[in-house]
Amino acid sequence: MHQNVEKILVSEEEIIQRCREMGQKINRDYAQKEPPLLVALLKGSVPFLAELIKHIDLDIEFDFMDVSSYAGTESTGEIKVIKDLDRPIKGAEILIVEDIVDTGRTLKTVRELLLSKGASSVKVITLLDKPDRRVVELEAEYVGFTIPNEFVVGYGLDFNQKYRNLPYIGVLKEECYK
Numbered sequence: 001m002h003q004n005v006e007k008i009l010v011s012e013e014e015i016i017q018r019c020r021e022m023g024q025k026i027n028r029d030y031a032q033k034e035p036p037l038l039v040a041l042l043k044g045s046v047p048f049l050a051e052l053i054k055h056i057d058l059d060i061e062f063d064f065m066d067v068s069s070y071a072g073t074e075s076t077g078e079i080k081v082i083k084d085l086d087r088p089i090k091g092a093e094i095l096i097v098e099d100i101v102d103t104g105r106t107l108k109t110v111r112e113l114l115l116s117k118g119a120s121s122v123k124v125i126t127l128l129d130k131p132d133r134r135v136v137e138l139e140a141e142y143v144g145f146t147i148p149n150e151f152v153v154g155y156g157l158d159f160n161q162k163y164r165n166l167p168y169i170g171v172l173k174e175e176c177y178k
């Protein structure tokens with residue numbers, strides 16, 4: 001375990017097992033539909049996307065978006081699109097892939113944006129959900145793990161861009177971020 005990690009909240013084995021279960025659920029849910037276009041939000045979602053897609057046996061495609069909140073206007077949920085999707089999404093069945101839903105602002109805004117561009121459906125899959133932190137109404141269709149309001153890192157989640165490479169979800173020691 002990393003020296004700055006206080007405890008492991010979700011182990012690598014648990015993440016892989018949960019990705020398998022969610023992948024199988026997606027296989028069933030989209031069996032009679034167009035295969036989804038997975039839209040992963042950079043950068044935190046990358047390790048989760050990489051594991052999840054191994055367990056999906058539909059003819060999916062995936063693409064990336066990078067968005068950021070406008071400084072000072074966080075409460076409005078306004079976002080700046082730093083990297084957009086490579087192709088039009090009119091009529092697409094979209095599944096947004098996220099590492100964590102926190103306040104819910106990012107996903108609420110991205111979901112509305114993709115719907116406004118003509119997607120047929122926009123669903124959300126997140127590895128982690130922190131419902132205690134929610135400030136806007138946002139419910140992900142697929143949730144890996146619901147976690148308490150602790151400072152977590154690893155499996156894509158960072159503190160100052162570090163720790164994304166840890167193969168588990170860990171609670172960061174308080175002295176590291178205070």
Ligand code: PRP
Nearest residue numbers: 042043044099100101102103104105106
């Ligand atoms: C994190 C996370 C979500 C968002 C969740 O991204 O990946 O996108 O914050 O927060 P919210 O529910 O309060 O909107 P971040 O902007 O830190 O980018 P990163 O993925 O590159 O770490």
